[in-house]
Amino acid sequence: MATPLQLGFQDAASPGMEELVHFHDHALMVVYLISSFVLYIIVTLVMTKLTNKHAHDSQEIEIIWTILPAIILIVVALPSLRILYLMDEINNPHLTVKAFGHQWYWSYEYTDYDDLAFDSYMTPTQDLIPGQFRLLEVDHRMVIPTESPIRVLITAEDVLHSWAVPALGIKMDAVPGRLNQTTFMTSRPGIYYGQCSEICGANHSFMPIAVEAVPLTHFEDWSTSMQQTV
Amino acid sequence: MLASQAAVRGLQRSLWRALSTARCVQAAHGKDVSADVLDCSQPQYCNRPDTPLPDIPFVRNLTADQMKLKEKEKGPWTKLTMEEKLALYRLSHELTYAEMRKGTNEWKTVVGVILYFMGFTGLVVWWQRVYVYGDVPQTFSEDWVEKQTKRMLDMRTNPIQGISTHWDYDKKQWK
Numbered sequence: 166m167a168t169p170l171q172l173g174f175q176d177a178a179s180p181g182m183e184e185l186v187h188f189h190d191h192a193l194m195v196v197y198l199i200s201s202f203v204l205y206i207i208v209t210l211v212m213t214k215l216t217n218k219h220a221h222d223s224q225e226i227e228i229i230w231t232i233l234p235a236i237i238l239i240v241v242a243l244p245s246l247r248i249l250y251l252m253d254e255i256n257n258p259h260l261t262v263k264a265f266g267h268q269w270y271w272s273y274e275y276t277d278y279d280d281l282a283f284d285s286y287m288t289p290t291q292d293l294i295p296g297q298f299r300l301l302e303v304d305h306r307m308v309i310p311t312e313s314p315i316r317v318l319i320t321a322e323d324v325l326h327s328w329a330v331p332a333l334g335i336k337m338d339a340v341p342g343r344l345n346q347t348t349f350m351t352s353r354p355g356i357y358y359g360q361c362s363e364i365c366g367a368n369h370s371f372m373p374i375a376v377e378a379v380p381l382t383h384f385e386d387w388s389t390s391m392q393q394t395v
Numbered sequence: 396m397l398a399s400q401a402a403v404r405g406l407q408r409s410l411w412r413a414l415s416t417a418r419c420v421q422a423a424h425g426k427d428v429s430a431d432v433l434d435c436s437q438p439q440y441c442n443r444p445d446t447p448l449p450d451i452p453f454v455r456n457l458t459a460d461q462m463k464l465k466e467k468e469k470g471p472w473t474k475l476t477m478e479e480k481l482a483l484y485r486l487s488h489e490l491t492y493a494e495m496r497k498g499t500n501e502w503k504t505v506v507g508v509i510l511y512f513m514g515f516t517g518l519v520v521w522w523q524r525v526y527v528y529g530d531v532p533q534t535f536s537e538d539w540v541e542k543q544t545k546r547m548l549d550m551r552t553n554p555i556q557g558i559s560t561h562w563d564y565d566k567k568q569w570k
Contacts, residue, residue: 166547168558176555216445290532296542299534355550 166301166332166358175332178357178378179349182334184248192241199237258316258348262307266319266326266339266361269368273307281388283395287371301358305391306375310384311351319345327362330376336362351378400519411508442490452487461486 167175177183263274267284275281288302309315319328321339329336337347351357359374379387433439438450457465461482467475468483475483484491533539544558551559563570 166552168547168553171557176553176557218445290534293534295539296546298543298546299532353551353554355552 166298166356177334178332178351178353178355179334180352181248181252181349182332183352184251185334188244188248191244195237195241256314256348256350259313260309261316261318262309263318263320264307264328264339264374266321266323266328266365266372268323268366269361269372271303271307271326271328271361271372271374273305275388279388279392281392281395283391285375287373298358300360300371301373301375303373303375306356306377308377308379308384308387308391309351310381311354311378313381314348314350316346316348319347324365325363326365326372328359328374329362330357330359330374332357332359333376335359338363351376354378354380440489442488442495444492444495449488453489454486457486 174182174186174189177186260275261277263276265272265274270284270286272282272284283305285303285305285307287300288297288304290299293299293302317328317335317337319337319339320343321341323341325341326339327336328339333349333351335347335349337345339345355378357376357378359376361369361372361374363369365372440449440451440453443449454461464479464482464486467479472480534543548559548562548564553559561570562568
C-alpha cells in the first residue's frame with residue numbers, strides 16, 4: 166500500500182510490476198534528459214544578448230533534430246513493446262479467480278475445485294479496529310497462494326468498474342457482459358490493496374480490493390474454512 | 396457572502412486593469428507613452444538595441460545652430476569638442492544604449508500585487524479551515540497513526556525501497 170506523501174510506485178510484488186518499474190525508470194530518465202535540455206535552451210535563448218535578424222534555414226540542424234528524436238523514440242519503444250508481449254505470454258495458471266464488480270462491492274468466485282463465492286465489502290470507517298487502513302480494509306479479502314500464476318477473470322454485474330492492484334501492476338476494466346482476463350504471480354506474501362478505478366456511482370471511492378497472498382497450505386486451510394462459513 | 400466576495404474581486408480586477416493601462420501609471424514606471432498616430436508607410440525612428448542605425452535620424456527639423464553643427468561634422472571629427480559630439484549623437488539618436496537597457500520598476504508593482512492576492516487567498520483558506528470544514532476522521536489521531544504504522548511494518552509493506560527498509564527489525568527502532 167502507499168505511504169503518506171508517497172510520489173513513486175509502491176514496491177513491486179509481482180515480476181510484471183518489477184518490469185514496469187524498471188521501464189518507468191528508463192523512460193523517466195529519457196524524459197528528464199529531454200526536459201532539462203529544452204529548459205537549458207529556453208533559458209539561454211531568453212538571456213542572450215546576441216541578435217540575429219537574418220537566420221533563415223539550416224539543413225544540418227534540421228537533419229539532426231529529425232533523426233535524434235526518432236532514435237530516442239526507438240530507445241523508449243523497444244523495452245515498452247517487450248513488456249507488452251511479456252504480459253501476454255502463456256503461463257498456465259494454477260488457479261482461476263473470478264472477480265465481479267457490483268455497485269458498490271466486489272465479489273469473488275473460486276470454482277476450480279469447489280464452489281466458493283463471497284462478497285467483499287469495504288469496512289466502514291467507524292467500524293475499523295485501531296491500526297486498520299481507512300477506505301482500504303474489506304470484510305473478506307481475496308486470498309491467493311504465493312508464487313503461483315493466478316488467472317483473474319473480471320466482469321461487472323451492473324455498470325463499469327475497474328479491478329486495480331498497483332503493487333501487482335494490474336488494472337483491468339470490469340465491463341458488464343464481457344470477461345476480461347489478466348494473470349499475475351505474487352513474489353512475496355502480504356496484503357496488497359487497490360481501489361476501484363472506473364467511476365461507477367456514489368460509492369465509487371468506497372469499494373476497495375484487498376488481495377492476500379499466503380503460502381499454499383495456508384491458502385488451502387482458508388479455502389476450506391471459507392467454504393464452511395459462507 | 397460569496398457573491399459579495401466575487402463582486403469585490405471583480406472590482407479589484409477592473410480597477411487594476413484601468414490602473415495598469417492608465418498613461419500616468421505607465422509614465423510613472425518610466426514607459427515611453429508619447430506614441431501618437433504612426434504612419435507606417437514612412438521610414439520610422441526606433442530605439443532598438445539590435446538596430447544601431449535606425450532608418451531616419453531622431454531630429455528631422457534642425458534649428459540654425461544645429462545646422463551649423465552638422466556642417467562642422469562634415470570636417471575632421473578631431474576638431475569637435477565632447478559636448479558637440481554628444482549633441483550630434485542626440486540629434487541622430489533619442490536614447491543611448493544604457494538608457495535603452497535600463498528597464499522600469501514595473502516588476503515591483505507586479506510582484507507586490509501577486510503577493511497581495513496570495514495573502515488574500517491564504518486568508519480565504521484559513522477562514523474555510525476554521526468556519527467550514529468539519530473534523531478529520533479518527534484515523535488521523537496520533538494513536539491510530541502509530542498503530543497503523545506498526546501494522547504496516549509488521550506486514551512488511553514496501554520492503555524493497557519503502558517504509559519497511561527504514562525500520563530496524565532487530566533493534567526495533569528507525570534506522
